[in-house]
Amino acid sequence: MTIAATDRTRARFACHPGQSRGRRFPTADSEMRNAFQRDRDRIIHSAAFRRLKEKTQVFVAHEGDQYRTRLTHSLEVSQIARTLSRMLGGDEDLAEALALAHDLGHPPFGHEGERVLAEKMKDFGGFDHNAQTLRVVTKLETRYPEFEGLNLTWETLEGVVKHNGPLLTSETSREDLAWAFRAYDGLDELELHTHAGLEAQIAALADDIAYNNHDIDDGLRSGLLELEPLLELPLVGDIFKRAMERWPDADRAIIIHEAVRDLIGVMVADVLTETRSRLEAAKPASAADIRALDAPVVAFTEEMTLHLAALRRHLFANMYRHYKVNRMMSQASRVMGELFDLYLRDPGVLPNDVQAGMSGAGTAGSARHVCDYIAGMTDRFAVEEHRRLFTVQGYF
Structure with a gap:
């Protein structure tokens, strides 16, 4: 294989x-x-x-x-x-x-x-x-x-x-x-009852590898995560310790980069090992065979799955629920909620094309148009739109 x-x-x-x-x-x-x-x-x-x-x-x-x-x-x-x-x-x-x-x-x-x-x-x-x-x-x-x-x-x-x-x-x-x-x-x-093809399964696992690693990187660089507790985690701690031993005089930022780089490599290698094993056992002869299997063919090993679960628990407790992140999300929640309520209540403040789609759409249809419009916004546009609509100084 x-x-x-x-x-x-x-x-x-x-x-x-x-x-x-x-x-x-x-x-x-x-x-x-x-x-x-x-x-x-x-x-x-x-x-x-x-x-x-x-x-x-x-x-x-x-x-x-x-x-x-x-x-x-x-x-x-x-x-x-x-x-x-x-x-x-x-x-x-x-x-x-x-x-x-x-x-x-x-x-x-x-x-x-x-x-x-x-x-x-x-x-x-x-x-x-x-x-x-x-x-x-x-x-x-x-x-x-x-x-x-x-x-x-x-x-x-x-x-x-x-x-x-x-x-x-x-x-x-x-x-x-x-x-x-x-x-x-x-x-x-x-074919909603089957698994996706090989490439879609690969993209899904690549998503897991990317966010697990860049969240460690961003968390450490932002100061929301501390390095010492990470050293106690299985796999992650071992890789960071090896990077520190290999480059004892390197800047902290370099250590983080080296460790994250190595961690990505280890996770990719793990997926390759497990997936090749599953392919060897299943012996698929076509993309249709991949879809017909009872379980995904692209996967982490059981050991890696346990390591990632420990990492996610740590990130959730110490980063995703950090009070600074909670403050950002609290503000975001108010921006999103107040924009939605205003748009649905007073669609005249929306762009003409959105208003046109809402005309005669009923409450549910109008809500969907508002939802689509907000979902397409960037963070910056949503914040600026909220300022324009809810802050008097925005126009005067």
């Missing part, structure tokens, strides 16, 4: 752009790019992708220009996904496209922004950022005269929808799905 890092030949169980199930709206082939490369480029050129540059990962975007945003996070995910895909014989371009697309539906202010929108929309179908990503790429992006959305391939849409695994299981039904999933009229074509 070992594939040299320089060998970009797709394995027989990879998704192949020449065998794609196509797009909902037929499009002439390109002489310069295959189907998955075109998907990647459509994602990169989308407005939703550009706006990730000022959307919160952990720190509100304007808190400092050294911390990760949704955009830099997505770029780091894509780099890891390409590496894993290359080593496992997957299609690098599809893995990259899925990595770049996976957070397009995130609202401003990260998970706090999602929580506020979910609360405000609870009587109107709810809000889920993964489902909103599908809505972005199939409806809200308006770049083409022939259709709404980006008209991505079946394989990319499948990977977007199944970022967290199959949507339908023995314990869930279609009615349990987020509204934005159910609102897409092509949803049932995406």
Whole structure:
């Protein structure tokens, strides 16, 4: 199963752009790019992708220009996904496209922004950022005269929808799905009961690797995390100790960089080990075989899973719930909630195109238009919009 890092030949169980199930709206082939490369480029050129540059990962975007945003996070995910895909014989371009697309539906202010929108929309179908990503790429992006959305391939849409695994299981039904999933009229074509292809599974694990590591990096550099408690964690502590022993005279920032770099490498190697073992056992002969398996084929080892659980508990207790982060999120919550309430109560303050969409839409439809508008904002725009609408000095 070992594939040299320089060998970009797709394995027989990879998704192949020449065998794609196509797009909902037929499009002439390109002489310069295959189907998955075109998907990647459509994602990169989308407005939703550009706006990730000022959307919160952990720190509100304007808190400092050294911390990760949704955009830099997505770029780091894509780099890891390409590496894993290359080593496992997957299609690098599809893995990259899925990595770049996976957070397009995130609202401003990260998970706090999602929580506020979910609360405000609870009587109107709810809000889920993964489902909103599908809505972005199939409806809200308006770049083409022939259709709404980006008209991505079946394989990319499948990977977007199944970022967290199959949507339908023995314990869930279609009615349990987020509204934005159910609102897409092509949803049932995406085989909701199966796992996604190899490349989508790779992108999902690359997401885990990226955020676990850059949250350590940002947390230490910001001062919200302290190094000494990290040294007591399994795996993470050992890697930091080795970096300190290897470079005893190096600056603290260099030690952090070296340790995080090594930690990413260890996690990538762990995924390769476990995934190759699962591929050897399953012996898939096609992408369809990957989807038909009872469990994901791309995974961490059991030992790494336990290490990551310990790390996440530590980050949650000491960083994500740090009082400075709580203060930022409290402010974000007020901004999001007050904007939503004002827009729904007084739509005349909204841009003309949003008002036009709300005309005759009813309360639920109007709420969805407001939700879409707010979800597309950057942190900075939301803060400035709130200042314009709630602070008298903003206009006088």
